Amino acid sequence: MARPTKNTFLERAGYRRRRMRDVARVLPVLIGILFCIPLLWDRNGELGTADALIYLFTVWLCALGISAGIARFLTTDRSDDR
């Protein structure tokens, strides 16, 4: 009985879309870790509060920049979820 089988290999656009989903999955984990980095700083070292502030806002801005960049690849159509 011939059943419609799922394609193992996708065309270029579909492949790109899936990798963008991977980015969407990994990004929160990554920034969650990056947000905790200042905890490791030596409090009496060279890096002060203002540096921590600048660091956190930079990571924050980059994260939402990436998120905005991949947003257009991530349509929520039902056809190829999962």
Next chain:
Amino acid sequence: MVSFNLLLAVALAYVAFLFVIAFAAERSAEKGSGAWLRSPWIYTLSLSIYCTAWTFYGAVGYAARSGLEYLTIYLGPTVVMIGWWWVLRKLVRIGRSQRITSIADLVSSRFGKSTALGVMVTLMMVVAATPYLALQLQSVTLSFAVFADAAGDSWLSEDLTRSALWVALGLAVFTIIFGTRNLDANERHHGIVMAIAVEAVVKLCALVAVGVFVVWGVAGGFGPMIDLIDTSDIAQWQQSSGRWVGLTFLSGAAFLTLPRMFQVLVVENANEKNLITASWAFPLYLLTMSLFVVPIAVVGLKILPEGSNPDLFVLTIPLSQGLDGLAIFSFLGGFSSATSMVIVATIALATMISNHIVTPLWLSSKGPGAVVSGDIRQLVIGARRLSIAGVLLLGYIYFRLSGGGEALAAIGLISFAGVVQVLPAMIGGIFWRGATRWGAVAGITVGFVIWAWSLFLPSFGPDGILPQTVIDHGPFGIAALRPQALFGITEIDPLIHALMWSMLLNSVAFFFGSVLTFPQPLERLQGAQFVNIFEHSEGARAWTTSTAEAEDLLIMAQRILGSNEAQVLFQQEAQRQGKAGYLPEVTPEFVQNLERELAGSVGAATAHAMVGQFIQGASVSVEDLIAVADEAAQIMEYSNRLEQKSAEQERTARQLRDANEKLTQLSIQKDAFLSQISHELRTPMTSIRSFSEILREGGMSDEELSKYSGIIHDEAMRLTRLLDDLLDLSVLENGQVTLNMGQGNLKTVIDRAVSATAHSPTAITVKRRDGEETIPLYTDLDRLTQVFINLIANAGKYCDAKRPVLRIEPRKVAGEWVVDFIDNGAGITKENQQVIFEKFSRLSDHRKAGGAGLGLAICREIMTRLGGTITYLPGQGGAAFRVVLPPAVNPVLTR
């Protein structure tokens, strides 16, 4: 100095402006021109109710007290929004397809539409939200007090409470007007969403304005600001890692479970795609909101007198610098933050209370099985309005009791820790099919009790509700149960202590409660639908048979949805079923859809209970689940069979196509033959006639006489032969032939055939395999000889090779003796192979054929009569025929 009355006038004008905006949005939505109200930007701005007065005023105070820790309150939601693909996407899809009305509805619906769970979650949310609402009232009144102070009019506590009462009343009126316009929670509250969006912009601009003023107006630019930060007290900030990670988790989790956030994120979501935009736009909003918090705190600590309340720096800095306009703007920002949060939180809580407490109570007061009467719409809307007023009243009472003055941020975090107790049940419910109702009940109960014991009750202060002795030594002196040192573990920050123990034990209770109990059928159905929402958004059936009358259902639906909506719904279904009028067949699918529609108004549990009144005892059972599975298997089998059948039909169609092709060709051949045979008959007749005329005229020599009569004789012979062939074939076909069966040998038959054709003008060289020809035969030897003669003669006539050679090869194939006749000519083309055995078929019309194309047809008939076959054998390099000899057994003898 700005006078207090001016401030009041500005505040009232702002409120009036919000009313106008809300009305305009409602009007525009009614006219159908409100598409922009569903845009992702409005959605993103509506999420900003996360930033309450707590974040507007409190964040600065928080930063002044604990350095950068305030950022965790924004980082958590940022991680959740950027990770929308994991959780939010699923939540929104579930919320839309199941018509979820609140977070209590989500939990109740997932765990078998359980009323008890809905009540539990509702109560918990109300308890956790009350301090938070009080906090908003407090912040507004405090900000009023600041201006009153500045105008030289010191406020007493009565003034504070009076203004709080007025604020609460105003908010109640606004929320009731715009929040209960429609019953269906899935229909957006356009007026409110619009007002919130405007307020979101106002509070963002206000905070940024104050920030810009502080950095460039007071500190003197970016560089000096950095130096100022590093030299201020805040730079002495010592961050505990536990609090940093714990608070980030807490705020992220609360972002998902706060009733008001669930309301704007999931319930009022107009389009799933809006979430994609919000996934980066909302973190951007948060970033902007928190950007100037530290500068404001640092500057406030520096320029304001010792002992000023840092929670109010946003107001007091501009006031102290004489910037009344900025101060008023900033006040409006704080006012916006407080009111927008209160409005949405009240709506969310009121929906929960009316759907999960009031309506079920009212239904059960009617007694089991009694059919509802009266207009439920009015009841539910009335309940919702009362709930709004009640929730605000609770907040006001809490404000009165607590007396204000606590650090704002602390109350907010306690509230957060309360609402996240739903998280394990919620996340477990949408990702794990094994989660059960009892697991959820156990987890939420355990979490809530620990939260209340270790965080909420102690928050009322020493001897507030818990006596100091209990806090210090535990109840009845049991040290292991000390609220802030459970199990004897001391030295942890109280908040992290409560968060850790409550979440840990909550999850453990949820997990083991789920693993050890068995879910009811409805729970399993709902669980499968929630967890696999992306595979089937269409629901499985929760009702099997229905004994309900369509009319009863219509009457009930009208009471909840309103008569027009209900009639349209029923009419559409009737049309879909191909019926006229308003009453469709009551199919399980229809009941399911109806229940879901009702759930959008009164919640899943109530809708289920109400539909259940009409369909007594027909709810789904384990047997039904199995039946559904069987049905699915049957459908698969059926489709398999269909596929088989279609393959069979394809084969038949192919055969028919072949047959048709053959028929068409034959018809053409027959037409050609008819003209051929008339020609064949006419040619000898013409010569016979003309020569007999010559003979009749007489006067010719004997030689001529004999020549002409010879021609007439030959032509007559040709005619006879043609007619003989036709006759022969007709006799064979009709089965009238008598066979002369006899013993013989293949060799003699071939000998006779070869010698009979040897003297013909078209004779062909025959190659034989003498040694293999001695095969005994029992058949009609004359007829078989006739077949062989025909084949040899045909080869002689049609073989187009320069030196025509015919090989006659007897051999044994699959237990039968066959004789192959293979010549070295061009062979017969594929399309002709199909027709050569048909009557009248002749591949070429050269005269040397001398026959009428009946030879092979006769051969085939003979072989069929003899019990053998003759077929064309393709792929032998020339024309090849295979004669399968009849079995050499005398059937009479063996019988």
